[in-house]
Amino acid sequence: MTPYNSHSFFFSSNYYLGLEDDYDFGAKLIYDEGPLNIQGAFYWNDELGGSDSYFGSDSGDFPNFLNDRYSYDIVGARGTDEGTFDTPTTFAFDSNIINGRVAYTFGHDTDYSTELGFSGQWGDIVDNSSQSIGDQYAVAAHLVGNYGPWNLQLQATQYEYDMDNGMERMAVGAYDFYDTIASEATSYTVNVAYSLPVSWGPISNLTFYNDYSLVTDKSAGLEDTWMNVTGVAVTSGGLYTYIDLILAENQPFIGGSMDSAVKSGTNTRFNINFGYYF
Numbered sequence: 472m473t474p475y476n477s478h479s480f481f482f483s484s485n486y487y488l489g490l491e492d493d494y495d496f497g498a499k500l501i502y503d504e505g506p507l508n509i510q511g512a513f514y515w516n517d518e519l520g521g522s523d524s525y526f527g528s529d530s531g532d533f534p535n536f537l538n539d540r541y542s543y544d545i546v547g548a549r550g551t552d553e554g555t556f557d558t559p560t561t562f563a564f565d566s567n568i569i570n571g572r573v574a575y576t577f578g579h580d581t582d583y584s585t586e587l588g589f590s591g592q593w594g595d596i597v598d599n600s601s602q603s604i605g606d607q608y609a610v611a612a613h614l615v616g617n618y619g620p621w622n623l624q625l626q627a628t629q630y631e632y633d634m635d636n637g638m639e640r641m642a643v644g645a646y647d648f649y650d651t652i653a654s655e656a657t658s659y660t661v662n663v664a665y666s667l668p669v670s671w672g673p674i675s676n677l678t679f680y681n682d683y684s685l686v687t688d689k690s691a692g693l694e695d696t697w698m699n700v701t702g703v704a705v706t707s708g709g710l711y712t713y714i715d716l717i718l719a720e721n722q723p724f725i726g727g728s729m730d731s732a733v734k735s736g737t738n739t740r741f742n743i744n745f746g747y748y749f
Contacts, residue, residue: 473510473572476613476626477682478664479700480713480744484684485660487723488652489543489643490609490628494518495565506579512570514594517544521564522601538644545596546649547642548604548634551691555651555730559642563604563634568594574613586615596632605634624662631655639691640730650723651730653689660684676706686729696721696729713744 476491477483485491497514516523519540537546547559574588589612596605609630616623632641632654639654664680680703686696702715717740719725726738 476624476660476662477700478622478624478662478678478680478704479682479702479715479717480742481698481700481715481717481724483658483660483662483682484686484696484698484722484729485626485628485658487543487643487650487729488630488656488658488686489545490611490630490658493542493544495542495544495568496520497568499570506576508572508574508576508588510570510572514565514568514570517565518542519544521566522562522597522599538649539647540645543643543645545632545641546644548632548636548638548654549640549642549651550638551640553640553642555728556649557642558649561636561638562599563596563632563641564598565607566595566597566601566603568592568607582617582619584617586613588613588615596634604636605632607632620666622662622664622666624660626658626660628658629656630658640693650728653686653691653693653729655688655690656686657688658684658686673707673710674705675708678704678706680704689729692732693729694721694731694734696727698722698725709748711746711748713742713746715742715744716740717742 495514495517499512502509545563548561548563570592572590574586576584576586578584591610593608595603598604611628613626640651641654643650662682667677682700684698698719700715700717705712717725720737721727721731721735725740727735
């Protein structure tokens with residue numbers, strides 16, 4: 472679903488896999504006529520230029536800025552002896568990614584509508600010399616329901632980075648930080664929200680939500696990741712506030728990593744985020 476598979480500040484677990492709110496360099500075409508929406512896109516590489524961002528390839532120096540990005544992207548592949556947060560020694564980048572999406576909305580232009588859709592992406596994986604070292608795909612089916620004040624989001628996703636060298640873990644980079652994900656996994660999301668208009672001084676709307684993510688069937692024998700976010704979003708003019716209570720296991724930024732081979736136990740975080748839009 473677009474653009475977000477979530478309601479909360481922490482998105483869904485798909486974001487940390489590079490499958491939600493991901494910005495890359497390319498071009499997109501959109502056909503939007505009545506209930507039918509068709510989208511196709513081609514992305515040459517990620518927002519930092521993919522393998523072309525590796526300025527130190529001749530000398531073997533690693534560019535410290537490779538993980539200075541907002542969107543999660545692969546930056547390497549990991550062997551069995553490489554640490555979760557280590558700088559990768561085998562570089563791997565997205566290249567020549569083709570995306571497609573088809574969705575149909577029943578009850579289009581009404582307050583009670585259901586969108587059903589399918590999407591997929593296919594592409595190459597290259598090293599720092601722009602040589603192909605594998606390929607990748609991701610496919611998903613989704614439902615978005617708008618039923619008066621209620622919003623329902625359901626999605627099932629399967630992805631795989633098929634590396635020629637057989638590596639089953641991928642290094643990802645974002646926020647000046649390296650992490651690790653399985654090279655293959657399945658994810659499920661179940662999100663529900665209720666929008667309540669109010670007139671409390673400057674506050675005009677409250678959106679209550681519960682977002683649940685599960686990442687399972689991981690390669691390399693890695694344990695499942697799950698995350699549940701219960702919260703409310705407060706609209707007050709240009710000020711938008713998220714108030715979240717997060718429970719999770721093996722979830723990045725909630726006391727864990729998707730790279731865990733053991734059940735790490737449940738972690739809890741209470742989060743308040745203020746954003747001003749102008």
